[in-house]
Amino acid sequence: MTTSQGAATAPFDKAKAKAFMATMTGVMNGGALALMCSIGHKTGLFDTMAQVPPSTAAEVAAAAGLDERYVREWLGAMVTGGVVEHDPDAGTYRLPAEHSGLLTRAAGPLNLTTFCQYVSLLGEVEDEIVDAFRNGGGVPYDRYPRFHRLMAESSGQRIDRTLLSEVLPLLPGGAEPLVAGIDVADVGCGSGRALNLLAANFPASRFTGYDLSEAAIGTGRAQAGEEGLTNVEFVVQDAATLSAEASFDLVTTFDAIHDQAFPDAVLSGIARALRPGGTYLCVEPKASSHLHENLELPMAPFFYTMSTMHCMTVSLAYGGEGLGAVWGRQLAEERLAKAGFVDVVAEDVREDRTNTYFVARRAG
Ligand SMILES: C[S@@+](CC[C@H](N)C(=O)[O-])C[C@H]1O[C@@H](n2cnc3c(N)ncnc32)[C@H](O)[C@@H]1O
Known part of the structure; x- marks a missing residue:
């Protein structure tokens, strides 16, 4: 457990500051991804992606009955956020089974995307x-x-x-x-x-x-x-x-x-x-x-x-x-x-x- 030492006297720890930069970046990305996961839940994108083989953005959008431009931007957040996998050569996106178990309606109480909806509700x-x-x-x-x-x-x-x-x-x-x-x-x-x-x-x-x-x-x-x-x-x-x-x-x-x-x-x-x-x-x-x-x-x-x-x-x-x-x-x-x-x-x-x-x- 850390104790408060008084900001004025404690020596400045550069490594600690650098680590905290990573923490805060994670906070911002996590908050943003929570909103995108909420959208993925409401639009049925996660449920759809769990059912289809690796697919292009257009194929994912078509399978989910959604607008391709929005789906492509959403996939950008999902890929860079480590939720969805991307094959740049094939131009396809894949939701791994190891992830869909926490993201889809079929996951029941383990579906964390229902909780992601609280972020925008609180906002x-x-x-x-x-x-x-x-x-x-x-x-x-x-x-x-x-x-x-x-x-x-x-x-x-x-x-x-x-x-x-x-x-x-x-x-x-x-x-x-x-x-x-x-x-x-x-x-x-x-x-x-x-x-x-x-x-x-x-x-x-x-x-x-x-x-x-x-x-x-x-x-x-x-x-x-x-x-x-x-x-x-x-x-x-x-x-x-x-x-x-x-x-x-x-x-x-x-x-x-x-x-x-x-x-x-x-x-x-x-x-x-x-x-x-x-x-x-x-x-x-x-x-x-x-x-x-x-x-x-x-x-x-x-x-x-x-x-x-x-x-x-x-x-x-x-x-x-x-x-x-x-x-x-x-x-x-x-x-x-x-x-x-x-x-x-x-x-x-x-x-x-x-x-x-x-x-x-x-x-x-
Ligand atoms: C966190 S929700 C839980 C609802 C439900 N038990 C569930 O698990 O889905 C708390 C519930 O308590 C109700 N509640 C809050 N204050 C109350 C009060 N004074 N009398 C009766 N219900 C109240 C709210 O309307 C809300 O439905």
Whole structure:
């Protein structure tokens, strides 16, 4: 760990300055490439390139149904950025299988291009964030009109791959109580992907989704309607004022505590809403509460940026605590205990490297 030495007295290290020049160049190129990867995802270019043999820019554009001039310029960024390979003699471009496993829809939760979309989403509020740095306060949820759709996409690819196979086995009794028939709530359910998936698979159980966003709740309802699900309802509700008492056997939150304005009120409301002995599954970004323990976390700068420009600021916008996305395991365990949860266990899920799964029980 480095320590601050006082800029005036520390000798100037030329090699360190040179290395940092490379770091900063990487930062600029990384930010730019994130935007281009987001475009590659939205246009379907990565999905297309994963399917075709080495192809010219014109062939890639034709296969993707896109404008060749734009595709050629995009390929320039992809080749120089080390994402796509180029054969100058044949004039062809190739997306190696070793790369497509992180770039295509087929990659499921490993598809990092869905996360690249957050870079431009956060860029939309940059000036408002700068203003908040100067004047305090925050940027409210309604300043992110793309957020819920993007959140549904990025969390959805993880939920589809892991919820039934890896997450349910972490709960007491695994899926058995759901098969038998229990009452389940998902708080901060967003567009309801997790809840609808559970409702479809466990018809004897009853499911309720709560979220503050009418748009997200509308998406959840529409999806349930399309699937003909009759055992799930979606309610527009502030999670800090849940009135349910001893009504649920299982409550879940997926990435929905750290951006709350009043997380303690939400956690104690969840404890009250559970029947004695009921289970709470709290999924939160994997991190330590201590900055120096996050140095090796592969996506730590991304998390802190998401936090500053979304999770923390939306909480502060409503006069909230501003826990931030990187509130970390130690603080989460402390707050869960404070809300009255016992037997808290922090679990990992193999196909989800970015979250910790806290399984807790309301005291019986
Ligand atoms: C990071 S998103 C996670 C959404 C969803 N669980 C998922 O994984 O896709 C957090 C969610 O909490 C909701 N939320 C924030 N504050 C809330 C509050 N006070 N009451 C209810 N929902 C809230 C937001 O609208 C958003 O849908």
